[in-house]
Amino acid sequence: RKEVEQDPGPFNVPEGATVAFNCTYSNSASQSFFWYRQDCRKEPKLLMSVYSSGNEDGRFTAQLNRASQYISLLIRDSKLSDSATYLCVVNNTGGFKTIFGAGTRLFVKA
Amino acid sequence: ETGVTQTPRHLVMGMTNKKSLKCEQHLGHNAMYWYKQSAKKPLELMFVYSLEERVENNSVPSRFSPECPNSSHLFLHLHTLQPEDSALYLCASSQTGAPRTEAFFGQGTRLTVV
Numbered sequence: 001r002k003e004v005e006q007d008p009g010p011f012n013v014p015e016g017a018t019v020a021f022n023c024t025y026s027n028s029a030s031q032s033f034f035w036y037r038q039d040c041r042k043e044p045k046l047l048m049s050v051y052s053s054g055n056e057d058g059r060f061t062a063q064l065n066r067a068s069q070y071i072s073l074l075i076r077d078s079k080l081s082d083s084a085t086y087l088c089v090v091n092n093t094g095g096f097k098t099i100f101g102a103g104t105r106l107f108v109k110a
Numbered sequence: 111e112t113g114v115t116q117t118p119r120h121l122v123m124g125m126t127n128k129k130s131l132k133c134e135q136h137l138g139h140n141a142m143y144w145y146k147q148s149a150k151k152p153l154e155l156m157f158v159y160s161l162e163e164r165v166e167n168n169s170v171p172s173r174f175s176p177e178c179p180n181s182s183h184l185f186l187h188l189h190t191l192q193p194e195d196s197a198l199y200l201c202a203s204s205q206t207g208a209p210r211t212e213a214f215f216g217q218g219t220r221l222t223v224v
Contacts, residue, residue, distance in 0.1 A: 034212050043200055043215035044153070087153070091211050097165075098143070098204065098213055102152035 001026050004090050006101040013108055017078045021104045023088030024070045033064055035073050036087040038103065044087055047073075078108045113137045116201050116216035123191065124224055131186040131219050133201030142184040143213065144176060145200040153200070159184060160206050191223045 006023045013019050025033075033050035048055065050062040050071050061074040075082055088101035114135045123129050135142060141160040145153045158165040159178040166176075173195075175187040184201055198220050202213040 032211050041198075041220075043218050045215070046212050049212065089212075097158070098155070098202075098211075100145075100153040100155075 003027060003099045004088055004101040006088050006104050008102055008104060010105040010107055013078050013106070015078055015080060015108055015110055017108075018074065018076045019078060019106065020075075021073045021086055021088075021106075022070055023072070023101050024068075025088075025090045025099075026069070027090070027092055028066075028069060030069075030090045030092050032091040033062075033071050034089040034091075035060075035062060035071075036089055036100075038085045038087055040084075044100075047086070075106075078106075080108050080110060082106060083108045113214050114201060114203055114216035116199075116219050118219055119217065120220050120222075122222045122224060123188070125191060125193070127191075128187070128189040130188065131199055131201075131221075133184040133186075133216055135182055135184075135201075135203040135214070135216075137203055137205075137214060139203035139205045139214075140181055141204050141206045142178060142181070143202040143204075144184065144186050145202065146197050147200060147218075148194075148197040157186075188221075191221075193223050196222045 004025050035047040036044040037047045038044040048057050050064045054063045059076045063072045085103040085105050087103045090099045117132045143158050144156040147153050156170045157176040177185040198218045200218045201216040204213040
């Protein structure tokens with residue numbers, strides 16, 4: 001089993017749609033969690049951290065379920081500019097070991 | 111964004127060449143990483159330097175050799191590469207043990223081996 005698993009997609013959605021991604025992780029001792037966004041041929045950039053209580057940043061909502069070992073990302077009112085690959089990231093042991101998921105591709109169409 | 115800077119941005123090299131990739135971080139972080147991203151493949155962690163310790167992915171061939179002279183600089187020395195080593199090489203840094211441990215990436219070096 002991979003340490004971090006994501007559905008590769010692609011997810012093709014119309015503008016204005018709501019889309020959700022899930023990510024599962026295998027190490028129950030994982031300590032911190034993030035979603036990154038990577039545009040084509042660019043470096044990954046932090047989208048948001050994922051906190052135990054769940055957190056929201058504008059149209060983006062992240063959730064953590066430690067019991068089931070998964071994190072989720074919800075995007076509301078999708079924009080064309082949201083088209084990218086979304087990477088789930090899990091840190092173990094104080095951030096020393098950072099594991100990236102393979103990413104989920106999202107295409108938002110007009 | 112100048113937090114993590116990589117040079118060169120693009121590199122074309124022959125299989126018999128020797129070259130080095132450079133990474134510099136201005137964020138005061140204590141850990142630096144090399145990642146490889148091949149076309150349509152996920153990020154692959156190659157090396158980690160954290161404080162005094164180096165951790166490497168055992169699947170990385172010896173033709174890749176990292177060097178970390180201090181906490182702000184990281185090099186990846188390349189020699190006798192193969193065409194399948196063509197990829198985007200990303201450097202990242204983070205602060206281990208801190209409340210926020212997310213990694214910040216450089217813009218990458220796009221390497222083509224001919």
